[in-house]
Amino acid sequence: xxxxxxxxxxxxxxxxxxxxNDLFFLSRWIKYYxxxxxxxxxxxxxDGTDQTTPENAGNAHITKLxxxxxxxxxxxxxxxxxxSELANKLLADYDIVIGCDCDEFLVVDPNTDMNLHKYLSxxxxxxxxxxxxLDVGQHMTLEHxxxxxxxxxxxxxxxxxxxxxTKPVVLNRxxxxxxxxxxxxxxxxxIDPNLYLLHFGAVxxxxxxxxxxxxxxxxxxxxxxxxxxTINDVSSRPIHGExxxxxxxxxxxxxxxxxxxxxxxxxxxxxxxxxxxxFKRYDV
Numbered sequence: 001x002x003x004x005x006x007x008x009x010x011x012x013x014x015x016x017x018x019x020x021n022d023l024f025f026l027s028r029w030i031k032y033y034x035x036x037x038x039x040x041x042x043x044x045x046x047d048g049t050d051q052t053t054p055e056n057a058g059n060a061h062i063t064k065l066x067x068x069x070x071x072x073x074x075x076x077x078x079x080x081x082x083x084s085e086l087a088n089k090l091l092a093d094y095d096i097v098i099g100c101d102c103d104e105f106l107v108v109d110p111n112t113d114m115n116l117h118k119y120l121s122x123x124x125x126x127x128x129x130x131x132x133x134l135d136v137g138q139h140m141t142l143e144h145x146x147x148x149x150x151x152x153x154x155x156x157x158x159x160x161x162x163x164x165x166t167k168p169v170v171l172n173r174x175x176x177x178x179x180x181x182x183x184x185x186x187x188x189x190x191i192d193p194n195l196y197l198l199h200f201g202a203v204x205x206x207x208x209x210x211x212x213x214x215x216x217x218x219x220x221x222x223x224x225x226x227x228x229x230t231i232n233d234v235s236s237r238p239i240h241g242e243x244x245x246x247x248x249x250x251x252x253x254x255x256x257x258x259x260x261x262x263x264x265x266x267x268x269x270x271x272x273x274x275x276x277x278x279f280k281r282y283d284v
Contacts, residue, residue, distance in 0.1 A: 011095035011121040013037050016086055018079050019102045020047035020067065021214065024148070024207075025200070027054045029102040032284055034058060036117050043090065045082060072218040076179035083181070088174040096120055099181055100169045103201045106131050109194040110278045119194065120170065127173045128184045130264075131195030132249050133165025134275065137202040137234035146204035151283050153275065156203055158234045161248040161271045163264045165199045166191060183262050191253050191264065198284065202230035237272040244271045 015033040019026045026044070033042055039058030046053070048067035070078060087097040098106060108119040123129070136152065136159045138145075146155060168177070168184045176185045183189075202208060208228070248271060252264035 009121060010117055012041070012093070013096045013098065013117060013120060014041045014043060014090045014094045015098045015100075016043040016045075016083060016090070017100060017102045018045040018047060018083060020051065022102050023052055023054060025103040027056055028152075028284070029105070030054055030056050030058070030060060032105055033098075034060070036115060041094075043086060045079075045086070047079070073179075080177050080179050080181065084176045087171055087177075091171065091174055095172060097171050098169055099171070099177065100167065100197070101181070101199075101201075103199060103203075104165070104167075104169070105198045105200070105282075105284045106169060107196050107198060107279065107282055107284070109196070110281060112194050123192065125170070125172065125190055125192075127171065127175055128168035128187050128190055129170035129172075129195065130166050130168045130189050130191045131197040132191060132245065132252065133162040133167065133197050133199065134159035134273075135162040135165050135199045135202065135230050136275070137230040138204050140205065140231060140235040145206050152198075152200055152203055153280050153282055153284050156200075157275055158239060158272055159198070159275055160230055160233050160237075161245065161266070161273055162199070163252055163266055165197050166252055166264045167197055169197060170195075183260075186262075188262050189252070189264055191249060193249070196279075200284075202228075202234075205231055233270055234272050237270065240271050240273045242273070242276055244273050245276075 015037060017029060030039065030042060039060045042060040044060055044062045046062060046064045049064045051064055053062055083099050087099055090097050106116060108114060108116050112119055136156050139158050143156060167181045168189060169181050175187060178185060248266060251266050255265040255267065257265045
């Protein structure tokens with residue numbers, strides 16, 4: 001294995017999230033990050049004292065908070081404030097904190113021959129680190145409804161290259177995330193050449209419809225707009241290869257909009273790509 005790192009040299013890494021009524025994704029999130037870092041290094045806020053603790057939580061630190069009804073915008077700000085506060089507290093004991101939603105999975109290119117823990121332990125960076133955002137969606141013509149007993153990547157092969165999910169989810173110094181982990185205030189993006197953030201919120205149309213029906217009107221509109229948009233793009237746009245992934249990474253590295261100078265930009269270009277076959281080995 002190239003550039004292997006001994007157990008003694010591995011950095012202490014915590015992973016944090018906040019979830020409500022997302023037991024399916026949260027269980028997968030725990031499995032993925034728990035296998036990499038140990039469930040004892042997972043910190044989860046559950047939004048509501050009525051929330052069910054996942055059966056595979058293991059030694060994860062789970063805090064159930066009273067739920068308060070808020071608009072989507074106010075709720076986003078409330079949640080990211082809690083996440084930033086938790087990350088900054090944990091950085092007193094950990095070298096790195098990863099913060100993301102429970103339907104988001106940070107992966108390292110298998111070509112590195114390292115898992116995420118080893119890769120982040122060898123990668124120097126200043127405050128923040130981002131993976132390239134891949135918004136994975138169901139191709140309605142080529143792909144069947146999701147079999148929940150199998151991994152996502154064994155059933156889904158297409159993604160929208162999305163600046164929205166090129167998020168600075170990795171911190172090694174105290175900082176303040178913007179809503180949804182989409183930016184770090186007063187810091188630019190540092191997009192790593194080997195990291196990808198896979199977002200699976202639109203992984204299955206049937207699941208998306210059921211999820212939207214169980215939430216308030218703000219969430220229904222939000223999920224229809226974002227989820228259906230992803231699925232429509234994946235299902236209708238031309239499918240590109242890995243060359244476009246490399247080009248998109250360069251564009252997002254250097255291009256910024258004048259009104260959002262600390263967010264990556266692709267000038268409105270939407271490319272759908274086939275996820276490289278080597279990523280199928282991930283049990284995500």
